[in-house]
Amino acid sequence: MPAPRTVAMSSDRVAIVSASVGAGHDGAAAELERRLAADGLAVDRYDLLDLLPAGLGRAVRDGYHRMLVRAPWAYQRIYAGTERAGGGGPAARALLRAAEDRVLRALHPGTGAVVSTYPGASRVLGNLRLAGRLTAPVLTYLTDFSVHPLWVADGVDVHLAAHAVPAAQAREAGARDVRVCGPVADPRFRPCGTRQRDRARARFGLPYDARLALLVAGSWGVGPVRQVARELRDCGAVVPVVVCGRNEALARQLSADGIEHAYGWVDDMPGLMHAADVLVQNAGGLTSLEAFAAGLPVASYRCIPGHGLTNAAALDEAGVAAWIRDPADLEGVLYDLVDGPLGLRQRAAGLALFAQSSDEGPAAEIGRVHRSGPPPLAPQPVAPRRTRPRRLAVTGAVACAVWACAVGSGVATTYDAPDLRHAVGHGLAPDSLVPGHDRAAEGHHS
Template sequence: MPHRFLLLSASMGAGHDAVAHELAHRLRARGHEATVRDVLTLLPAGTGEALRSGYRAVVRHVPRLYGAVYAGFLATAGGPGPRPSSAPLAALAERPLLRAVADWRPDVVVPTFHLSAQVTGRLRARGALEVPAAVVVVDFAVHRGWLHPGNDLHLCVTEEAAEEVRSTTGGPAHTTGPVVPARFFRPRDVDGHWRALLDRHVAAAAQHTTPVSPERPAVLMSTGAWGVGTRLLETARQLAGHNCVPVLLCGNDERLRHRAARHPGLLPLGWVTDLPGLMAEAHVLLDNAAGQTAAQALAAGLPVVGHRPLPGHAAAGVRAMAQAGLSRYAVGKGEPARTVHELAFPGPARDHQTAAARAAFRTDPADALLELADRAGARSR
């Protein structure tokens, strides 16, 4: 019997939406119905846009302020319980969500964003939401926003994250691994576009940088959909000075791309639609957020090196990802170039990390969602 799923994402960058839409794709491919809603659109008019714009401005211009907010209201070290920062927002979205549930009639509601998890958890705890809620935790470090005990199930990217959920909420949590489209698991530069672009760039930059080397690794520098990072151009110059080819993924930030284009040796790119193809020709991903790009690199067999993470949940995620053995965290003198060169080419260090990365993809989260829907349907009959 086909089931219906309502996935609750948020347009805060691109990662949460990417996970929600990939899950919807998998569920539809099995003959079920799935729709994705942005929880920000459930808030009063203008509130969601103000929240997104404010968060983006803080992360871009005063990241330490966000780090302080995270430490005060989101970090699990402060203890479990509802977050004072999000409870009012969650309350504002409750009635609109109940109307959406009444209209769509899902068998399961699936939050892929922490505010969504707070809304469903509050409603489930009061009995106002009659269908189960399964939270898909996309972060490697689980903060308090994900941890409302009213939710029926949490699906996590690592066992460490699942254990954090279980110990805090007392509820079930399964380790499934990241949610990544299939095309990342066998990445190919189909028409040779990316190899040709890299070769042209290296040839053009040779007169400005160190001589071209047969072992000159291409390093993707991830900045997310918003082009956010700390001292990005300084890091790029350090990599170029150590015989690397820094490729800066600027997301949707055209100002960053144009500014970076003035620096010899650095290849800046706007929004990339064929990221699997580019990853197939790169050697390492330099990451500052442990977000969806890092998860995609794990699937593609591209070693991930965390460096200069953004404050808040990004820094916590970069550390958690490294502690789980899925990446390296590069700090100190000579970094990140030293770690990049260690992992860029075949050898024990690269082989160990890529094997651990592939092993992180344990099960398909869609299986757990369907099982939950089956159980809920059996109880209702």
């Protein structure tokens, strides 16, 4: 039998492993790639979903999306359950183990460091490090302000955080080497003056003299967007400007609701942020960081379950975004963010995140780890693989497995079969992944 392939250190090549679940993980990966390339490094980017077997990547993406849209309460239960348990179960471990060989084969043999912007990728890479099959250092860039325990994977050498709040959460979850290095955002997101704001409003056909609230709901347009848009309009403090991402049906519904400024996918988000006075968001991901970079105050309101709620709490704790918990406070907080001292404080706090010099940012930290390398990790014994692994039954939205890969978690210990099947609506959880089922408990590989 041939010896297992390993990837060792080099001097000029870095790999980034992300996942096309929404747009935040890929957005952070793209900006890290740009910065590392500017520093003279060759950068390879990979999508973990493309490296999953049996076409499972698309099922991961579609099923996670379907759960957020059709059964957000189910996502909340799963997120909270895995948070209390400190990680995933056997189904998730089996699914991620199935990607290890594929990831290792994809990496260039001269890769000097590997960066993950996605929890599932961190788990795959950490396992490869622990097994001694990947000798290049592994770093996780934490794209969220809140850190679910699944972000912290054994075998990852360094965790990079945008702020002291997520850094503290990562340490509490067991991360050893955590470094605060600031967020990443496309350089087009920067503060603008009145003249540039007026030009941006003219370009998008927006009123010059109104307070504009930019309402975003991620690239998928999920959450109670129609309700929030109506509340923004009816409170009288702002005029809502809604970005629906790829959810074109939502944009049409908003137009039917009388929301005058509703867009689908927008290529010029920096320009739209320049036109706005405040950002209202429900997930706390990359768009919030982009708003901070643009000098735009941010409010979290009617957040999606799971990471939307925990991100809102962490952003509020860090003092960079207001968390509006009570609809009765919406009007007052918006006035304060647009014209009052709260907005001034939050603009300053958001811009301060990006005040670090280029020598102290995430790309610089990656470069330092790449050049020096971490202390070697002791190889761990690898469980024997089945010679004829059982093939995993996959449908278009395998609820358990989908979420397990989508956020790197295992749901096998948090859900029962009837609830899960009802949540997605089509009996989509295969028996091999249903919590309590014998095959799930045995942890069969896919």
